[in-house]
Every structure is written in structure tokens, then in C-alpha cells.
Amino acid sequence: MNVGYTTIMYDSESVATTGISDFAACRYDGVEIGLEKVEALGADTLGSLLDEYDIDLFCVMAGWLNTEEDRQRAVDGAALAGDLGSTFLGILPPPRGVVDDETFAEWLEDICEAAAEAGVTPVVHHHFGAHVEQPEEIRYWLDEGPDNLELLFDTAHYYPYGESVGEGIERFADDIAYVHLKDIDPPAEFEYHIQNLTEGKKDYDSIINCVWAFTDLGRGVIDFGEAVATLDDVDYDGYLTIEIENERNHPLVHAKENMDHLRSVTDR
Template identity: 80%
Template sequence: MGTGYATIMYDSEAVVSEGIGDFAACRYDGVEIGLGKAEAVGEAKLSELLEEYDLDLYCVMAGWLNTEEDLQAAVDGAALAGSLGADFLGILPPPRGVVDDETFADWLDRIGAAAAEAGVTPIVHHHFGAHVEQPEEIRRWLDEGPDNLELLFDTAHYYAYGDITEGIERFADDIAYVHLKDIDPPAEFQTHVENLTAGKKDYDSIVNYIWAFTDLGKGVIDFGEVSATLDAVGYEGHQTIEIENQKDHPLVHAKENIDHLRSVTER
């Protein structure tokens, strides 16, 4: 098992000039990068940087699936992920209400086929306010999706819909990759969750949920317990720390987050 860091806090230019070097300096093992950034950096340059800093590429995360154009970008992105040696192609489901179940099922099948051809594993990211959000929806789409579809389990995105420990235990056989992410719920957080689950186009609820994400150890999630539970269910895959909302001094946050994780685990 390795621990990676996501490039959310770095734009494509900063990924090259700072990000990859920052992750190596903090002694991360791997990297997750968005498909758009990977394309902007370019396959040759990104491969060169990963080799230079001895970092693995865990996941290339495709963008939100809102349209057929987004779908085609994800399908095309599978080949780039495979060429870069990534383990996974991440799938962000459509926001709730954008497409019907039949369309989403077709989209999953098309991404799954492209991923299989490229030699990468497609993983679905359950996400607040999305077509795959509730634990029952996670179970449904893992069962009804293509045979090679597996789960990206995200601690902060699961928090609002069920006990994280129970979620890890419930989906133990399906979890291929883990996002470690903390959350500090604001007042009336559950109301915001209910609005998003109902499919309301509620800007206030979206903002309050997004801004609740915080650095590891600054929120309510016990990552020592998360780690112990992953160990208990026999999880041996990679985990990536995903931080948002902290774009000032990204190196500081990269270091503080890995330090916190190491302080509460045996890794």
C-alpha cells in the first residue's frame, strides 16, 4: 500500500514547476491527477517527472459527466491513463438529475470498455449530489455496472450518508482505491445534504458542502480508525490524500497532511 496526494491545489503549470517535486519532498509514494491537467502537462513531460521523482501514478480522474462530450473525453482519457501507467481511471458521476439511469448505465459501459482496452481499472467516485451518492446507489451501480467497475471510497463523501467504518466494511470487497479527506460540517449541514440528495439546484448547499472539506485532523474524521478498519478488512491498495480549499502555500498543506496521517497510523 502506498500513500499519494492529489494535484487539486496545483494548476497544470504548477504541477510541473512545484507539485511533483513537493510530493516527493514530503515522501509521498504516488500521485493522482485530473485528466485535463494530465493532457495539459502532456504524456511525455508527466512521465519524465514521475520517473525523475520516483512517484507512481495512481489515478487519472476524468471530469464530471454532464454531456456526451464529457463522456467522450473520459473514454479517450482511458488511453492516456494507460500510456502513463496509471492504475485507475476515475469516474465522476453526473450531478443528480442530469441523465436518466439508462443513459448513465450506457456511459459506464462505454468507459468500462475503453478502460479495459487501455489496461486500467475504472473506478466510480461516489459524490454528494451525484447520480451515485447514497450507499444503496453505490451498491446498485457496482452490481449493474460493467464487470471491471470498482469503487473509489471517499471518506468525506461517505460521512454524510453513513458511518465511515461501516461503509468500509460493507464495501470491503469492492474498494479498489481510497480518498482520505476530512470534513468539518457547518451548521445545518444535514439540511444541505438533504437538499442535494433531493436534486435541488441549491447553490448555498453546494458551497456549504464543498467548503466543509478541510485538512486531515482539522475535521471530524478519525483517520486512525479509518486506517485500522482498512487493515481489518484486508485492504492492501493505495490511498490518496485529497485536499481542497487550501490553495495558499500548497507545500505546507502537503506536508502537514502526510504528517498527520503518519501520526495516527503505523505507516
């Protein structure tokens, strides 16, 4: 399996000036970049950087689907992802309660059709507080969504919902096309905050508590040696991307420490 890193801790300018070179120095194979940053950098600049440092573009992650404008941006982003040679186009479902099932289904159809035309695989990112969140919802949308829609499995976002990460990997083994390795250190009253988001409550305190629970690999509750071993057991041979959100100071240090931790618990 090839290992990548996300650019969440880098703004658009620093992706170009330090980010891609940081990933190469830490011996990452690839990168995931948000669509907004891809647009800001431009295809030529980003493509040249990826070529210079021999870094693959694993995924272009479209933004949250809140509006028709967001849907259209994701549709247009599929072609940009395809032009850059990205393997995946990531789909972030709407926050819970923003749209109904019929609207979300229509948006999925449009985005997945554009992805097919662009030669990229659309992957839905299950996410707490979103329209696709719990295991039963993941199953529903994979079954009812477009035929080319596959799953981005995220270790931290699967953690709260009753099954272990390993059980989740086994449950969705035939659907997982792409993986986020992400750790979580649940705060006090974590289950209360998850329940608020799951019920669609507009509770910003719950959102903040859940977001700030994400942490570097090895500093939370997830056993990544076990997770990767389970992926091996189900014959997953795709990309693993480490996703870090809350450590914006010294991003190179975190990029290296997270790769080091993964290597320490696996044979990667």
C-alpha cells in the first residue's frame, strides 16, 4: 500500500512553497488536496510540483455540499481532478438536515457522472454530523447511489458508532476504495456531542469538541497496527492517507512523526 498525506495543515501558498517538498522529504508516496487549494494553485503549478517531487495525487477532496453552487463546484472539480491525474474525487456529504434524501441523491448522480467522464473514482466520505454518517447510512448510500460510487473509509469518523474500526473495515471490505488513517482522543461527554450531531442539532459546541478530538497517530485511541492488519486481511491494496487537522504549527514535524508512527506499528 502507498501512503499519502493531506494538506489540511497548509494553506494554498504553503502547499506550493513547503508542503509538497515536506511530503517528499518524509517519503510519502502521495497527497490529498482540497479542491479549493487545487483551484488556487492552478493545474499547471500543482502538476509541476507533483512531477518535480515525484508525488502522486491520490485524491482531490471537494468541499461540503451545502448548496447547488457546491454541487456544481464538485461537478466542475471532477474534470480538474482528472486533468491532474488524481485517482479519486472525494465527496463530503451535506451536514445533517441541510437537504433531503432526494436532493442528495440527485447531487450524487451529477457528481458521479462527472467523475466517470473525467476518469476518476468518486468516493463518499462518511463523516460525523453529516448526511452519510453511521454504518447503516453508509450501507444505504453505497447500495442506492450511483454504480461508480465507492467508499472513503475514515478510521476516526467510524470510531463512535458501536463497531470497532476493524469490524468496520471487515463490514465494508468490498466497498472501500480509499482510506483515511486518522486518530481521535475523545473528550469528556464525547457520546453526548456525537448524539447531538447525529440528531441534526445545530450545536456548535458539539462540533468544536468533536473536531478538536482529532489528533496525531498514536496519541488517541485507535490501534493503527490492527487497522492496517485488518486491511491486509481483507486484501485491501489501495492508498492509505494520513489525515491530520489540528496541528498547524511545525507541519513538517507532524508529517514526519505521523509517518514514523505508522512505520513503527506496521511494515509500511
